[in-house]
Ligand SMILES: CC1=C(CCC(=O)O)c2cc3nc(cc4[nH]c(cc5[nH]c(cc1n2)c(C)c5CCC(=O)O)c(CCC(=O)O)c4C)C(CCC(=O)O)=C3C
């Protein structure tokens with residue numbers, strides 16, 4: 001028996017990213033298949049990748065997280081294979097699951113690199129899991145897969161972000177005040193997805209961010225000894241200009257704060273678990289340009305990455321979920337006001353559009369119980 005019984009493998013499930021210039025276009029096609037993203041937007045995003053040699057930072061970060069998770073599990077005496085698979089690029093999810101099956105795994109506990117619940121961070125990964133399990137079943141390989149609940153309000157994730165905000169103010173060398181406010185940043189999503197993320201959940205995608213932001217700002221303020229004026233902004237909008245997405249964009253936020261008298265700004269990308277392309281391009285490059293043009297010193301807080309509190313919190317979540325599966329009632333610690341998310345998504349959770357069932361099968365969801373009289 002290991003502490004993750006009944007599971008016999010862990011899967012780190014992520015987005016994936018290109019490794020070299022030739023990968024960029026096929027990667028973008030994978031990401032946007034059937035999603036109606038205009039070619040002009042794809043060309044623009046392609047340029048972000050080419051500007052960094054055609055290589056996304058995300059794969060190296062997942063390798064580092066994988067190593068950190070293995071080491072933390074090892075330190076706690078848990079001996080279990082931890083595999084890594086992606087939605088959009090090599091190593092692909094289906095290959096990672098196949099390899100686990102070949103090595104004898106039958107029950108897999110999945111951890112996605114997305115902390116918040118919405119279609120993009122929850123259901124879309126569950127659709128990918130269902131598709132991969134379907135492919136493997138056709139090969140005669142049967143696996144049962146569960147997923148760790150969204151962890152944006154996990155104490156370990158919060159602690160890593162508090163540290164990061166404190167570190168950014170220390171580098172800025174100016175204490176928090178209306179002259180040096182904090183802007184939390186996350187990935188923009190279509191407002192239809194935002195509405196759907198709140199159906200059947202304690203809060204929508206933006207509500208989840210506001211809740212965690214309030215805790216992070218409060219704790220960082222205590223450590224820095226001054227209240228922190230803060231707001232939430234968004235980056236990486238895509239789609240057509242006619243489709244509404246969550247706002248304001250981070251650059252607009254910076255400009256508005258400047259107009260209100262802010263002379264400095266700190267950005268904290270709490271929507272991302274590591275320094276993705278969105279962070280190094282949309283914040284460190286694009287938002288930085290805006291701040292430079294306005295003559296505002298800007299510091300960007302670190303992402304959780306492999307912060308020991310974050311990694312330890314993730315391992316706690318794996319252990320918690322295994323204990324629940326064994327019929328125990330483990331503690332489910334969270335910070336903020338929203339409480340722990342469901343382990344198994346209710347039907348209709350995190351649709352692309354509220355109330356519209358796309359008919360695409362999704363794993364890790366309660367199935368309707370049909371009682372036969
Ligand atoms: C909420 C959210 C997260 C955070 C949760 C999580 O972390 O999972 C996230 C993460 C990521 N998004 C990423 C990259 C891209 N996302 C795109 C497109 C889109 N993202 C969306 C949402 C999100 N995305 C949406 C609603 C679209 C529109 C099309 C669609 O509905 O699918 C496109 C297409 C071009 C464009 O339109 O920008 C790209 C290239 C990468 C990899 C970055 C790297 O290489 O480091 C990562 C981690």
Ligand SMILES: [Fe+2]
Nearest residue numbers: 120187236278
């Ligand atoms: Fe994205």
